[in-house]
Amino acid sequence: MQKYTAPLRVLFDAAERLLSRFFPPEWNPLLNLGALGFFFYWIITASGIYVYIFFDTGVWQAYASVEYMTNDQWYAAGFMRSFHRYASDGLVIVMLLHMLREFSLGRFRGIRWFSWITGIPVLLFVYVAGITGYWLVWDKLAQYVAIVSTEWLDHLPFFGQSVAGNFLSPTSLESRFFTLMIFMHIAVPLIALIVLWLHLQRVTKPRINPPRGLAIGTGLSLFVLSAVYPAVSQAPANLAEVPGSVGLDWFYLGAYPLLENLSGPATWTSAVVALLVVAAIPWLPPMKKPAAAVVDLANCNGCSRCLNDCPYNAITMQMRSDGRPFEGEAVVDPDMCVACGICAGSCPTSTPFRRMSDLVPGIDLPDRTIADIRADVHAEAERLSGDVRIMVFGCKNAEVAATVRSNSVGVVSLNCTGQLPPSFIDYVISRRLAEGVVIAGCSENACYNRLGTKWTTARIEGSRDPFLRASVPRERLKTVWAGRLGARMLRAQITTFDAVLSALGPYRTRHQRVAAKTTREAADDE
Template identity: 55%
Template sequence: MLRRLFNRGFDRVERLLDGAFGPAWNPLAHLGSLGWLLFWVVAGTGLYLFIFFDTGVHAAYESVQWLSEDHWYHAGVARSFHRYASDLMVLVMLIHILREWAMDRLRGRRWFSWVTGVPVLWFVYISGITGYWLVWDTLAQYVATVSTELLDALPFFSEPIARNFLSPETLNSRFFTLMVFLHIAIPLMLLLMMWIHIQRITDARTNPPRGLGIMTLLALLAVALVMPAVSQGPADLATVPQRVGVDWFILSLYPVIESVPPGVIWTGALVITFLMIGLPWLPPRREAPAAVVTLDHCNGCARCVADCPYAAITLVARSDGAPFTHEVVVNEDRCVSCGICMGSCPSSTPFRRSEELTTGIDLPSRPLSQLRLEVIEAARSLTGEGRVLTLACQHGSAGAEGPGRVVLPCVAMAPPSLIDYIISRGLADGVAIAGCSERECFNRYGQEWTEQRFARQRDPYLRERVPRERLLLLWHGTSEARRTLREIASFGARLAAMPAYGKVRPITETRAPDRAGAPEAGT
């Protein structure tokens, strides 16, 4: 319920942003890649700032002041980029987490990306915290004191670390060397975790659309020039920071840490971490079984390998002695049963004559033979002129079951030959493909592959004989159900005004496929 509420909320906000950025550049559809861009900005500017940074109780603050004031036009700008890109990275990351949860893209076999994202969250925060420490201004003093007091609550240290910050005499310059080391080592670990995070998806987008990236960099530059990042006065351990300007992205927990006993903070952090790690199984998703390959119908063409968005299919050497060099293998742990592979298989054609309608790669829980029956069944409810059969994505605006509608895990599960079948067999006057939102496909590439197949740019192509005007593609989000119905009705009216399709070869009762997937007429 709550998840659905958030899902619809995101969809509405994203529609607004579609208006400002256009669907191709909508930042909410590119949060992951924006995170990567911001990471590289932070890493690049960090390396540049390291050239000018001195490690030492007094040298640290002075060097940061020098680069911010005397050399504001390069090093100062780099410092502002470094800080503000870090803040944006936290913002992007938090929205990314919330959005993936709202879209339920964490359960089932997609758990890996979610679980490996949890350490990323902590590494981002720790990287930011150690960075603020290095400036050694009053904020750094505040951060150092509160952080070490929190750490001292753990029974690991023989001497309280916070004692280092008791007075000016107790602090050693070596401490800054340690902090610099941590501020480099932790982001490196962060990078490693980010790399692991994207391992189970094909062609992970680590670069945002160029326009969006340039916009982000230009905005950072403008803000760096107008609102440069500055220090808050030198740290003085003879005093206590009374009022500090906290970075509410990276240090937002610090006021809480001050107000709550450390045991509660550590327990809370542990509980939240384990809760987040466990979310994909709370409750577990009953996922359909993974796709299966039937070697008798597979020639190892590798179209399913290219189309699988989750790197779940691999090409291996032929094992059955058939005269082909390769065959495909499905990794069950990665397959989310989206059906895109079935839609990509050249042998997935409902016209096929065979004892049973079998295809090279199929979903055991919803094979092509069943899909064909569902389409025929759905077509029975269509009457009058301008009959529209809708093939809908369950994650889009037409995801609910309805008359004349077949709901699929992804519209790219429908092979182009199915459209040909529906129209040429007279099951409907036209077909509406109602996918998910234009800005982003739930299964990453379903929209792109569908459009390319129907535009006859990607195998398997939509045959030339299928009149393109009898096909409607709709990419609407979950909150646009009414708009979808309106456009389908309007499409039906257009179909009704068209002359009837003249090449219909109806399915005769004797040839109609039964539940066992009995033979169908050939083309």
């Protein structure tokens, strides 16, 4: 499947990188597509409620009421209408981009099938809500939408009476139809909201609000667009005429010319097949599930750090089952675990300094154990030579770390940067296995496993347990959130870091530094 997603992935990476030149990582729109979707949803809801106050659902009154809003009350209801319209376009744009980006990143396999599958009806509901919204204005565009939609529905064998027959001539249309439309226009988004809630069920700490800076920028651009180019109605609908020429909203109605010009069975078959293929993508082909994290009760004290750090709700705490004097124990749900290893990175027993016992943490990945990582560190350290040796801990999803491996640069692969217990940094530096440590992971705010980058940064900063010890010299540590296209960036950063380490010289403990200083002073005195 990766070969199919690769071209899209390159495009998204390039776009992310371009935007990251102007946006701080937390504001980058491409890294906040889901949150932007919610932002647009709330704007649509608020503006929709206001517009509904002035809207009249009668077939002959609908157009007039929208015209009143647009022309007589342009400063309030008219403005809200534009907001409503453009936020709806924004919603569908960010939803499609969100779906494509998750696809490009391969974030639809394994346990992520649930989020993928629940996202599909949301997209459909948003389209239905948008289309019924256009219908309600009852202008030429609405007439076109109504006729093409109902003619398409009439190809289904469910309707005893032709739905399109309601739009045959001016006398065949009733206000009752508009009541149904307004009901759908309100009910469908509410159903979408419920499905959205389901959509977020398998992730912890979902980002549903964009950062303030991004929200302000997006809101302002909507405001300016609404002011400069307000949404207006087209000529009133008239069933005695064909809506020969219409200004389509291509984001919602892009497929309508196809529906109109291709045969009903062909379009229905294509739509159903496309839907089935999209729904089947998580299992095409079935993914070999990585072994889930395993709890070792002998080393688990029930501290719940793994529970707090797991990005996928795969860990719960339950009553102690082995009689040891701790309150609880961690339990992993293998169906929910993606084997990112963030739990192992959070476990206080995952320390490479352990000598008294085998390095078996309270929670670990069977396929990539903490002991394996320590063994790799030693193997790489033995291989390194030169005055300045650098140990790179690279996320395998970022894929760039391997490109910098050399005689003086060792590379240890992780399932996620969050898998690295901070004590490893201390270990490498204090044991003089290398002069400096580099952590290379996904782009900031774009962690493949959602929270690995965030937790790693917080652990190093000392704001999230387990902390990197304060005594570890931060000048010997570098984090490079290079992402998948960041090989050149990583090489450049390592070159710079090499110069810094060269100037720092070999690592010395605080005691050694004090002792050296004392010796130097004594020599000076003599």
